[in-house]
Amino acid sequence: MTDRPALSVRNLSVSYDTPEGRLRALRGVSFDVQKGEIAGLVGESGCGKSTLMQTILGLLGGAAAIESGEIWLGDTDLLTLNRRQMRRLLGDRLSAVFQDPMKSLNPVLTIGRQMTDIQFRRKASRADKRARAIEMLDKVQIPDPAKRLDQYPHEFSGGMRQRVAIAMALMAEPDLLIADEPTTALDATLEIRTIELLRELQEEIGCAVLFITHHLGVVAELCDRINIMYAGELVEHGGTRAIFDAPQHPYTELLFACDPAQIKERSRALPTIPGTVPGLIDVPPGCVFAPRCPKRFAPCDSLHPRPVASGGSDLVLCHLRDPKVPA
Amino acid sequence: MSALLSVRDLEVAFPIGGLLSRLRGGPADIRGVAGVSFDLAAGETLALVGESGSGKTTLARAVAGLGRNVSGNVTFEGKDILAMDAAARHRLRRDVSFIFQDAVSSLSPRLTVRQLLEEPFRIHGETPDNMDAKIADLLDLVSLPPAMADRRPHELSGGQARRVGVARALALDPKLIIADEPTAGLDVSVQGEVLNLLNDLRERLGLALLVITHNLNIVRHIADRMAIMYLGRFVELGETDTVFHDPRHPYTAALLSANPVVDPEAAPERITLEGEMPSLLRRPAGCEFHGRCPFARELCRTHAPEVTQDAARRFTCHYPVGVASFLSQS
Numbered sequence: 277m278t279d280r281p282a283l284s285v286r287n288l289s290v291s292y293d294t295p296e297g298r299l300r301a302l303r304g305v306s307f308d309v310q311k312g313e314i315a316g317l318v319g320e321s322g323c324g325k326s327t328l329m330q331t332i333l334g335l336l337g338g339a340a341a342i343e344s345g346e347i348w349l350g351d352t353d354l355l356t357l358n359r360r361q362m363r364r365l366l367g368d369r370l371s372a373v374f375q376d377p378m379k380s381l382n383p384v385l386t387i388g389r390q391m392t393d394i395q396f397r398r399k400a401s402r403a404d405k406r407a408r409a410i411e412m413l414d415k416v417q418i419p420d421p422a423k424r425l426d427q428y429p430h431e432f433s434g435g436m437r438q439r440v441a442i443a444m445a446l447m448a449e450p451d452l453l454i455a456d457e458p459t460t461a462l463d464a465t466l467e468i469r470t471i472e473l474l475r476e477l478q479e480e481i482g483c484a485v486l487f488i489t490h491h492l493g494v495v496a497e498l499c500d501r502i503n504i505m506y507a508g509e510l511v512e513h514g515g516t517r518a519i520f521d522a523p524q525h526p527y528t529e530l531l532f533a534c535d536p537a538q539i540k541e542r543s544r545a546l547p548t549i550p551g552t553v554p555g556l557i558d559v560p561p562g563c564v565f566a567p568r569c570p571k572r573f574a575p576c577d578s579l580h581p582r583p584v585a586s587g588g589s590d591l592v593l594c595h596l597r598d599p600k601v602p603a
Numbered sequence: 604m605s606a607l608l609s610v611r612d613l614e615v616a617f618p619i620g621g622l623l624s625r626l627r628g629g630p631a632d633i634r635g636v637a638g639v640s641f642d643l644a645a646g647e648t649l650a651l652v653g654e655s656g657s658g659k660t661t662l663a664r665a666v667a668g669l670g671r672n673v674s675g676n677v678t679f680e681g682k683d684i685l686a687m688d689a690a691a692r693h694r695l696r697r698d699v700s701f702i703f704q705d706a707v708s709s710l711s712p713r714l715t716v717r718q719l720l721e722e723p724f725r726i727h728g729e730t731p732d733n734m735d736a737k738i739a740d741l742l743d744l745v746s747l748p749p750a751m752a753d754r755r756p757h758e759l760s761g762g763q764a765r766r767v768g769v770a771r772a773l774a775l776d777p778k779l780i781i782a783d784e785p786t787a788g789l790d791v792s793v794q795g796e797v798l799n800l801l802n803d804l805r806e807r808l809g810l811a812l813l814v815i816t817h818n819l820n821i822v823r824h825i826a827d828r829m830a831i832m833y834l835g836r837f838v839e840l841g842e843t844d845t846v847f848h849d850p851r852h853p854y855t856a857a858l859l860s861a862n863p864v865v866d867p868e869a870a871p872e873r874i875t876l877e878g879e880m881p882s883l884l885r886r887p888a889g890c891e892f893h894g895r896c897p898f899a900r901e902l903c904r905t906h907a908p909e910v911t912q913d914a915a916r917r918f919t920c921h922y923p924v925g926v927a928s929f930l931s932q933s
Contacts, residue, residue, distance in 0.1 A: 434655055465654065542823060
């Protein structure tokens with residue numbers, strides 16, 4: 277056993293080839309997810325969350341190119357693996373739960389068939405695999421698992437389907453689980469049940485979880501640490517409590533302020549972040565958030581901020597927090 | 604206060620099963636909405652809250668005259684919607700418009716934004732002389748730049764597509780807008796924009812809004828009143844503030860307590876619900892919530908509770924939550 281983090285992303289840059297030019301979707305992203313830790317990844321649509329997830333899982337499309345960086349899963353650099361080696365890893369040491377369980381489950385096969393199929397690596401009898409599937413369904417609190425195993429996905433409710441997807445993802449007890457907005461399609465009561473379940477299973481299995489979401493309440497309840505992305509860059513990361521107490525990056529601060537759950541007094545007019553996310557084909561030389569930032573000052577337009585530790589955050593990409601930049 | 608929309612004992616049935624199962628004595632239909640009554644005044648916002656499958660969308664469609672097998676009474680400006688013929692229903696669409704849940708897929712991918720915005724006018728046989736100005740106005744109303752008119756849906760972001768949907772709903776100056784999950788899938792920063800827009804239009808144009816959502820944080824900010832649905836019925840309906848601060852029905856209390864709190868320090872006290880929502884095929888006897896209710900007693904298993912009505916709300920429960928404070932008030 278080494279003390280390496282479960283996942284370590286180093287200086288990752290990914291771009292897409294588009295008719296208008298090279299779209300630089302991820303630029304110099306670095307972060308770690310420690311063993312047994314649940315890390316949140318938060319950001320608006322188009323900030324690069326999905327690109328990051330696809331890069332880690334090796335699912336990037338043909339128009340995408342990895343320009344630089346390393347992705348370490350324990351002591352394996354995923355970016356040096358070929359397709360076959362990557363394939364061997366997926367569903368074993370690395371697995372994922374996606375947003376829509378109806379789309380990730382095969383509608384024409386029974387749950388049981390799908391749950392035994394994905395155990396193809398195990399040398400065990402069908403009965404053993406079936407027993408393992410029943411055990412997993414029981415763990416995700418599906419009542420009467422032996423009977424439910426012979427049913428099709430459409431016979432399950434939305435919340436149950438997502439729990440089945442979680443059971444399948446955790447079946448091989450992976451080192452890292454990537455959960456891409458797994459509760460977005462669920463209602464409040466189911467959402468809480470699902471994240472509580474995820475936490476219990478995570479503690480039992482001891483895997484690390486990268487939880488992608490834009491629901492800040494879920495991050496606050498579930499995650500040990502959070503990573504905040506904006507326009508292809510990681511702008512802040514640190515312990516959940518520290519960041520919620522005192523966000524260091526102006527974007528984090530505004531994002532939190534926009535969340536209706538954060539506003540205690542009832543108000544008909546909700547805050548927004550004026551302006552739009554910049555195009556990523558011609559990325560401005562300065563800070564990417566500068567055009568929308570209420571706190572921008574002289575260096576923001578021309579100089580790209582360097583990562584610094586500030587307050588309770590381990591990394592902030594903002595000139596305001598950099599002691600070497602004069603105010 | 605006269606109601607713009609008045610709904611009484613609304614039921615929506617879905618036929619199920621084949622001849623064989625019916626001969627065996629199985630039910631011929633299930634009731635997706637089972638006896639719902641409420642009023643909505645001009646300029647008012649009512650939020651419908653409930654789990655998926657509780658009948659929110661079915662109710663909204665029936666209210667807009669889009670449902671089949673609907674019984675009960677729905678009047679809009681004193682006219683009975685359910686008794687309308689096709690032509691009258693067609694005219695009703697001018698006054699009652701719908702914002703659909705999935706913004707991108709509710710827009711035809713083959714049409715430009717301009718054509719999408721012209722569509723409501725064409726459907727109602729209107730060709731205003733100043734169509735271009737109308738479209739510019741609509742785009743302006745939803746804060747989209749005029750250049751957007753020539754884009755197609757796939758070239759729009761989620762928030763922009765949502766705003767085109769809102770502009771379409773507003774094209775013919777409706778009196779009631781039914782918005783099905785108007786902010787689902789939107790980022791928090793954009794979500795505020797769409798909600799502020801709807802609220803602004805409500806104030807300026809006196810629109811009535813029926814908003815379906817499962818985001819309780821939004822409900823708290825935008826809705827005057829809220830209704831909580833379970834198995835096709837309202838278990839509680841009341842002023843938003845009242846319901847939030849002092850829920851009566853255990854299901855409401857459970858929903859409110861499940862709302863994730865954006866404060867890592869807070870350890871909220873949760874009311875945990877057992878099991879899943881029962882199937883509509885087998886509605887439980889007595890109070891339909893008793894199987895999942897942490898406070899259920901013997902009476903709940905056998906007798907369906909009556910509606911309790913007071914000034915600010917109504918609910919259906921034998922043993923309402925916080926009943927002590929309720930008694931001391933009355």
